[in-house]
Amino acid sequence: MGTRKIIIAVIHPNQADPSWMNKMCSSITDLIRLTGGKLYQSECNQVNNEIEAKAWQQSAQKQGGYFGAITYKKMDDSTFSFDLENWFLKDEAKDRKNWNWKFNTLSEEHQKEAILKALKNYFEFQASEKAHPIFTEENQNQKYYLRAGIEIAVGLGLTTALYYTPEGRKRNEGDWMYPSNFLSTLKKKLSTSDALRFDDNSAPVNNGHVGAGAAYYLVARGNGLSVMESFLYTFAASAVWETFCEYREVISLNDQIVTSISGPALGEVFYQLGDYLRSGPKRSPLRNALANVFDPATSFNNWLNDLTPRHRRNPSEFGFESARKAKFEIFAGINKNRSAPGSVPGMTVGINTEINKIPFLDSPGQVKAIYPDTVFTKALIEYSRSKEKGMDDFLLETKAVLAAYYQKKIELDEEGEPKGYRFFVGPSSALEFRNKNRPNADDWLHTFHLLGPSMDLVIYHKGWRVYAGIDLYGDFAAVHSYALDDYKKMNGTAGLPGVQRRTDGYYYGLGLSESLILSAAYGRFEMGSRLRRLDFINFNGRDQYEKQITKCLRLSDSLTEAEFWMAAKITKTTSVEAYLKRSGRVSEADSAKHTGYETHYGVRLRYTFN
Numbered sequence: 001m002g003t004r005k006i007i008i009a010v011i012h013p014n015q016a017d018p019s020w021m022n023k024m025c026s027s028i029t030d031l032i033r034l035t036g037g038k039l040y041q042s043e044c045n046q047v048n049n050e051i052e053a054k055a056w057q058q059s060a061q062k063q064g065g066y067f068g069a070i071t072y073k074k075m076d077d078s079t080f081s082f083d084l085e086n087w088f089l090k091d092e093a094k095d096r097k098n099w100n101w102k103f104n105t106l107s108e109e110h111q112k113e114a115i116l117k118a119l120k121n122y123f124e125f126q127a128s129e130k131a132h133p134i135f136t137e138e139n140q141n142q143k144y145y146l147r148a149g150i151e152i153a154v155g156l157g158l159t160t161a162l163y164y165t166p167e168g169r170k171r172n173e174g175d176w177m178y179p180s181n182f183l184s185t186l187k188k189k190l191s192t193s194d195a196l197r198f199d200d201n202s203a204p205v206n207n208g209h210v211g212a213g214a215a216y217y218l219v220a221r222g223n224g225l226s227v228m229e230s231f232l233y234t235f236a237a238s239a240v241w242e243t244f245c246e247y248r249e250v251i252s253l254n255d256q257i258v259t260s261i262s263g264p265a266l267g268e269v270f271y272q273l274g275d276y277l278r279s280g281p282k283r284s285p286l287r288n289a290l291a292n293v294f295d296p297a298t299s300f301n302n303w304l305n306d307l308t309p310r311h312r313r314n315p316s317e318f319g320f321e322s323a324r325k326a327k328f329e330i331f332a333g334i335n336k337n338r339s340a341p342g343s344v345p346g347m348t349v350g351i352n353t354e355i356n357k358i359p360f361l362d363s364p365g366q367v368k369a370i371y372p373d374t375v376f377t378k379a380l381i382e383y384s385r386s387k388e389k390g391m392d393d394f395l396l397e398t399k400a401v402l403a404a405y406y407q408k409k410i411e412l413d414e415e416g417e418p419k420g421y422r423f424f425v426g427p428s429s430a431l432e433f434r435n436k437n438r439p440n441a442d443d444w445l446h447t448f449h450l451l452g453p454s455m456d457l458v459i460y461h462k463g464w465r466v467y468a469g470i471d472l473y474g475d476f477a478a479v480h481s482y483a484l485d486d487y488k489k490m491n492g493t494a495g496l497p498g499v500q501r502r503t504d505g506y507y508y509g510l511g512l513s514e515s516l517i518l519s520a521a522y523g524r525f526e527m528g529s530r531l532r533r534l535d536f537i538n539f540n541g542r543d544q545y546e547k548q549i550t551k552c553l554r555l556s557d558s559l560t561e562a563e564f565w566m567a568a569k570i571t572k573t574t575s576v577e578a579y580l581k582r583s584g585r586v587s588e589a590d591s592a593k594h595t596g597y598e599t600h601y602g603v604r605l606r607y608t609f610n
Contacts (some may be wrong), residue, residue, distance in 0.1 A: 004067035006032060007060045008044040009053035011073040021046040024072055024111075031116050040067070052264070061087060068122075072115075079103060080111060082118055113364065144301070148223035151297070152216055152237050159212075160245040175199065176248040177544070185247050197250040197544045198508055200498025203446065203478055209255045210431070213238065213262030213268060215297070221271045222297035227264060227374060227402050234263035250544055254508055257476050261448045265431040268400040270294045272355050272377040276326050285552035325356040329607045333577075335602025337386060348387035348604065354378045362458075364410045364418065375424060376401040376456070392437050399430035399471070401454050411458060418460040429453040430473065443585065443596070444480045444506075445559060447534060449473035449513060467528070469517040479536050479557050480506045482587035482594035487553065490592065495550030497543045507555050524569040532561040553590050560584045567606075577604045 008028055032042045045061075047053045050073065057069040069085040074280035099122055102115045164167050178185040199206075216237040219335045220230035242251045268438035274295025274304040277287045292299045332349045355377050365396045377400045384393040404426030430449035432461040436442065452473035459466045484505050493501040500507055512535055519528025538555035560583065567577040580601045587594045 006038050006042045006068050008070045009047050057437050144223040148220045151219045178248045195251045197542050199252040199255050199544050209259040210262045213259035214267035217263030217267030218297040222301040231263050235260045265429040266398050269377045269379050269398045276355050325361050327354045329606050331604045331606040333602050333604030338599040344386040344388040348384040350382035354379050366409045369405045371404050375404040394435045396433040401428040417463050421459045423457040425455040447475050447477040465521045467519045471515040473513045475511040477509045478506050479509045483589035483592040487589040487592040498545050507534035507538040509538050526567045530563045533560045555589050557587045573608045575606045
């Protein structure tokens, strides 16, 4: 198609301000040229009312050669309406015919900015001759429920086959509590709740269910299912594994919890990360390869979809920019543990990602909206190693805000700086793995933040950006107890629950965790703090070897952290950060008590990928 002509009518009540009408004609014409390029031409006229505008536009439409019509009107209440009619229809039944916006700002610059965004929305819809028929023909909500179930069933079948190989039997037969007859065992397990138990596997074995949960979840998400649907598939897959595949074992309650919650807490983070890497015009072989690593299920199902007509396509395939805001950074630095003898020096490396899917998050505007799907995910992987032998730290944190209420009111001040606020609040799920290896005592804490509210608030004022983030969770955790080790040295392990008797003894705990992040940024500089506290207590009952337990200890653990940092941008993609972190652990096992405190400080260099 050649040049596309657009006819514009500008209306002011009773033509009270001809100069304003002239300005708006010129402005809209310039904005069309800016957003549409040489492909679009415009013709503007000033009219008294909508009847005149409609008559003039209909006359032009009958003449032919026009792509669409714009009507821009100043209302009596000082608001402005912007209506766009699409005359270039490929399918009368399916193509959108009208776009309507209303602006309640009086600033001329703000009017231009609002019109610019409205035109971008329209032109991007029409921009690609290739994209248009695909998006109008496809089923936007296509979900492959059956295919997701089949793929998960295949995965369960393969892992079951491995479970019963000679090597697998040798590794797992120590957990078998029921006879080999499948039907009679199944009847016994399902006839009562006696099979529902907490197992006594080692922490590394139980952590394997984290990966399983993420895998089930990614398969469901990769087939177009929602967050809740994918969680239900994950829960069901775990129940099938625990009940039928491992039919000779107890139905492990801890495995069921860990597998199910790892779906939204870890799988959703990987899913959004893969989607981000696949999106946008800056795709590359490296981005595609990383997307395949984080989310292979979607990559596989996208390949299957290419064999199927009317499947859902990603707008980025046609060069459209995503409205999401994302950060993918790597960092490295040096640090010292001041609590260790001689302030042991060390090094730190890590990856940090954040993806915010709320459109035009920091752009000027006024919005109140509810988002029923994931709006925010983050992941942090950090590894620190000291020169002192046997001292290294590993930290994995993930978080997914699964829905949110969002509100913002942002405008530009006289200096062109944003002024106002934005915030969202919604349910989130997260997980946290922290391992500390020390010469005398290792410490680890594997926490599954089941569900809780998360809130993000940003305030803009005179060039400042002030941020506050709050998280509150109910937790399930596997806790390595300092005090339990001390108790066992004094009293032995006889009569304790299975996992507490182990050399790497731990306990299953319930708890609460709270987190507060505060920061302030101005220009290239930022400073902030993070305060966290996690508290856990054990619970007794439903142990795999309940009849052998004669000692029910009261166990509790807490972790408190405070971190402060100052950062400065060196370039657009590089920043340097100095930090100080203080952490404290308090652990109790009946009369035994153990405390430990550490102070770390150091410098990190961060690089952010565009």
